[in-house]
Amino acid sequence: MLQNPLRKSDLPLMAESKDQMLTHRVIPCLDIEQGRVVKGVQFQGLRDAGDPVELAARYDREGADELTFLDIRASDQGRDILLDLVQRVSRTLFIPFTVGGGLRTVEDIRQVLLAGADKVSLGTAAVRDPQLVARAAAQFGSQCLVVSLDVRRLEGRWQLTTHGGREATGLDAVEFARRIADLGAGELLVNAMDHDGMQGGFAHDLNRAMAQAVRIPVIASGGAGRADDFADAVLLGHADAVLAASVFHDGRLTVTQVKTAMARRGIPVRLPRIRASELLSGDWPAPVEEPPSRPDC
Amino acid sequence: MAEPALTAAPRPVAIVDYGAGNIASVAKAFESLGVRAEVTADRRDILTAPMVVFPGQGHFGQAMERLRSTGLDETLREVVGMGTPFVGICLGLQLLFEGSDEAPGMAGLGLLRGRCVQFQAPRKVPQVGWNEVLVTRRGSPMDLLSSEHFYFVHAYHAIAQDPTVVVATADYDGPFTAAVRTGNLFAVQFHPEKSGEAGLHLLRACLQPAWRKVPSTVRVRMVRAEASKEPTERVRMVRPELHAVPSPDDRDDGSRG
Numbered sequence: 430m431l432q433n434p435l436r437k438s439d440l441p442l443m444a445e446s447k448d449q450m451l452t453h454r455v456i457p458c459l460d461i462e463q464g465r466v467v468k469g470v471q472f473q474g475l476r477d478a479g480d481p482v483e484l485a486a487r488y489d490r491e492g493a494d495e496l497t498f499l500d501i502r503a504s505d506q507g508r509d510i511l512l513d514l515v516q517r518v519s520r521t522l523f524i525p526f527t528v529g530g531g532l533r534t535v536e537d538i539r540q541v542l543l544a545g546a547d548k549v550s551l552g553t554a555a556v557r558d559p560q561l562v563a564r565a566a567a568q569f570g571s572q573c574l575v576v577s578l579d580v581r582r583l584e585g586r587w588q589l590t591t592h593g594g595r596e597a598t599g600l601d602a603v604e605f606a607r608r609i610a611d612l613g614a615g616e617l618l619v620n621a622m623d624h625d626g627m628q629g630g631f632a633h634d635l636n637r638a639m640a641q642a643v644r645i646p647v648i649a650s651g652g653a654g655r656a657d658d659f660a661d662a663v664l665l666g667h668a669d670a671v672l673a674a675s676v677f678h679d680g681r682l683t684v685t686q687v688k689t690a691m692a693r694r695g696i697p698v699r700l701p702r703i704r705a706s707e708l709l710s711g712d713w714p715a716p717v718e719e720p721p722s723r724p725d726c
Numbered sequence: 727m728a729e730p731a732l733t734a735a736p737r738p739v740a741i742v743d744y745g746a747g748n749i750a751s752v753a754k755a756f757e758s759l760g761v762r763a764e765v766t767a768d769r770r771d772i773l774t775a776p777m778v779v780f781p782g783q784g785h786f787g788q789a790m791e792r793l794r795s796t797g798l799d800e801t802l803r804e805v806v807g808m809g810t811p812f813v814g815i816c817l818g819l820q821l822l823f824e825g826s827d828e829a830p831g832m833a834g835l836g837l838l839r840g841r842c843v844q845f846q847a848p849r850k851v852p853q854v855g856w857n858e859v860l861v862t863r864r865g866s867p868m869d870l871l872s873s874e875h876f877y878f879v880h881a882y883h884a885i886a887q888d889p890t891v892v893v894a895t896a897d898y899d900g901p902f903t904a905a906v907r908t909g910n911l912f913a914v915q916f917h918p919e920k921s922g923e924a925g926l927h928l929l930r931a932c933l934q935p936a937w938r939k940v941p942s943t944v945r946v947r948m949v950r951a952e953a954s955k956e957p958t959e960r961v962r963m964v965r966p967e968l969h970a971v972p973s974p975d976d977r978d979d980g981s982r983g
Contacts, residue, residue, distance in 0.1 A: 451857045451898055452875065489922065494856055494877075520754055525877060525920050542748050547920065570747065570784045572852055572879045616854060646850045669850060699856045699875040 450697040453663050454494035454670035455687055456648065457677045459484060461530070462502045464510040468678060481514055485522050488677070491684035492701035496526040497550065497672060503531020512544045519545025527575055538565050542573060550618060552577040553591040556598060556605070559612055566613025575648070576614040578602055580635060581622045587635055594622035602635075603642045610643040617643060618672065621651035626675065628654030636666030648672050656682055656690035663696050738762035740775035742802070744792045746817055747783030755919040759930055769801045777933065778805050780913070782817030786842065786882070787829030789817055799835060806837060806911055813932050814913030816880060819906065822913055823884050837911060839887035849899045852881035859904045859916070863893040866907035867931035873924045876904075876916035883915060912937070 460467040465479040475483050485496055498518070500511050515528055528541050529550025538549050555562050555576045565574055579594045580587050580602040587602040606617055619639050621632030631652040640647045649668035652658065653676040662668045676682050688698045741752050743765045756763035756779075763779070764771065772778055780802065782789055793799040806812050814822055823834045826842035834842075845851050856875040861868045876896075883902040886892050894905035896915075905914045912932065918925035931937070 451853060451855050451878075454855050519751060521758070523751070523755060523758070523919060523926060524922050525879075525917075543750075545748070545750055545754075547748070547751070572783060572854070573748075615852070644847065644851055646852075646854045670855065 452494070452697045452699045453668070453691065454648075455492075455659065455684055455691075455698070456495045456497055456527075456670055456672040457488045457493050457684060458497040458499055458650075458672050458674040459678070460501045460674060461498050461511070461514065462500070463507060464514045466678070467501060468675075472680065482517050482521060485518055485526070488684060489522060489524055490701070492688055492699065493524065493684045494670070494699060495524055496522070498526060498528050498530075499550070499674075500528070500530025508537075508540070512540060515541060515544035515546050529575070529577060533561075535561070535564050535568060538569065542569060546573075548573045548575050548615070550575040550577045552579065555609060555614075556589055556591050556600070559605075559609055562609055562614050563612040566615075571613045571615035571645075574613065574615045575618050576609050576616070577618040577620060578606060578609075579620045579622050580632075582635075587638065590622060594620075594625070603638050606639055607642050610645050614645060616646045616648060616670075618648045618650055621649075624652030625650075627652060628676070630654065630658045631662040631666050631668070631671070633661065633666040636662065636668050640667040640669070646670060653682075656687045657694070659687045660691045660694040660696055663691065664694065737774055737776055738764040739777045739779060740772045741765045741779045741781060742772060742798065742818075743767045744782075744789065744796060744798050746781070746789045746792065749781045751919045752779060752781045752815065755926055755929055759926060759933075761933065767796060767798065769797070772798075772801050772805055773808070773810075775805075775810065777811040777813065778802075779813045779815065780818035780821070781815040781919075782821065783879075784817060785828060786817065786820060786826040786834070787832045789821060790829065790832050790834060793821070793835070802835060803837065809910050811932070811935075812911050812913075813929075814911075815919070816915060816917055819903075819913035819915050820880075820882060820884055822906070822911070823886070826882055828882050838884075838891060838906060838908070840885050842882040842884045844882050845898060845902075852879055853898050854879045856921075857896040857898065857904075857916070859894050859896045861894045863890065863907075865937065866893040866905065866912055867928055867934065867937050868894045868905050868907075869937070870927070870931035870934070871924070872927040876914070876918065876921040876924060876928075878916045880915060907937075 459481055461481060466481050466484050471478040477483055488496060525547040527548040527550050528546040532538055532549055532551055533554040541549050562574060579590045581590050583597060589598045589600040589602045589605050590596055591598060617639060619636060621635055624632050629652055631649050636649045646669040648670040649662040649666050650672040653673035659671045662671045688700055691698045692700060739756055739761060741749060741763055749765060753763045753765050820826055820842045821834050822837045823840045823842055824836050825834050827844055845853060857878050858874045859876055886903060886906060891906045891908045892903050893907045895901040896904040903915060918928045
């Protein structure tokens with residue numbers, strides 16, 4: 430948290446990276462139901478809090494590196510609504526976005542990619558049928574396949590679960606991660622279900638184990654509470670990228686705050702150019718008044 | 727009076743369609759700039775286009791097979807030879823070279839000397855994300871950058887035999903080729919259509935006629951080097967004026983950044 434009043438000259442702009450480097454990504458995830466954003470606060474300046482296109486534009490402006498749209502009540506009937514949403518988003522959003530939720534076949538994936546998504550996220554389907562990942566990779570390339578693993582600590586080990594963390598599979602999560610990476614997954618989204626929604630920080634042990642097990646990028650998810658949690662996810666969990674949903678939707682943190690915290694900890698991030706007035710108003714915490722310095726009596 | 731930008735051209739920009747990945751977003755990016763662009767595999771469309779964009783994602787070998795079987799490889803060589811401004815993106819940069827370790831034995835278009843190799847361990851492969859690009863040589867649309875981070879997603883990178891064609895590099899466990907330019911040929915390893923405003927800004931810079939006429943040694947205003955040091959207004963995307971060359975610097979407040 431910032432203690433000092435913000436002065437124009439203090440404002441962080443581009444990260445002070447002496448070496449050019451691949452930056453760590455911050456990825457807001459929007460929960461979608463019937464083509465609308467689920468819950469979330471009515472942000473200032475948004476005409477419609479439920480409009481994914483508007484919300485996406487807002488996160489883009491704040492410096493989000495990518496976005497993920499998760500269809501939380503995915504059904505075959507709802508597919509057309511989702512595809513329409515993907516098309517609308519792709520007309521105005523020019524950062525990468527991933528779409529997931531109920532995608533089960535190569536045809537499902539094809540439709541979503543053709544509609545304009547850059548990547549798809551496969552969850553339960555990849556666990557049930559790992560060869561789906563291989564088939565999809567052969568058709569579309571690994572770079573557009575994110576495999577999402579819901580992991581719980583069960584019986585002393587990290588285990589894969591499905592159906593939103595409710596069903597145990599008995600499968601070792603890290604072992605499965607290796608297997609799915611070999612089959613053609615482009616990235617791993619690791620959801621620590623025990624940490625999810627607790628706002629107590631990310632699952633560093635799990636993320637580190639995943640990062641060590643595979644040569645593909647690992648996206649940490651589950652546990653975001655403070656801006657510094659994101660920095661910890663990178664420094665302690667060795668995550669390549671960090672994803673969060675409700676902490677952004679509820680207005681508790683902005684992408685800008687998160688990235689500034691990461692930059693302060695020396696993590697290479699892409700910071701958006703922001704005007705001083707934008708940082709001082711709106712979601713940024715109000716500057717604390719510092720008493721004028723007094724000479725020692 | 728400067729030559730009008732390509733936005734005033736009657737024919738659409740041709741975005742070459744050879745089945746290599748989802749390239750609709752490239753067309754959408756041009757649309758958002760108010761520029762007509764068309765995804766096409768038609769030889770005539772490509773040869774008569776005011777500018778040709780050669781995008782691509784996927785496997786080097788599969789892409790070259792498609793280009794050969796459709797005859798597009800010859801069309802592309804022809805259009806480059808005609809002097810048409812040519813912009814390659816991602817795989818579209820790699821294919822310009824002589825080959826890639828991704829497809830041993832398969833020849834690339836050979837418009838540039840050199841080969842593509844894979845990123846080595848311990849780095850994660852592919853490189854996915856925003857990396858900072860450093861302009862190393864002037865005389866390309868890279869000179870008109872509004873900011874330096876662009877989105878990369880690739881496992882292979884090109885090593886040019888002639889270093890003077892490399893105009894920008896980025897670092898991923900060592901420097902790698904981020905952009906090349908020679909004559910009317912310009913290509914980037916990153917995805918401008920996925921790089922937010924910075925990418926759209928670069929695509930607009932590609933539409934400027936100036937870059938392909940400038941030999942590499944001529945001094946061009948370096949916006950990028952100073953851009954990050956001062957607080958500035960964010961570059962807002964403005965539809966380019968059809969009658970004049972758009973300013974490369976939307977936030978023109980007189981300062982050099």
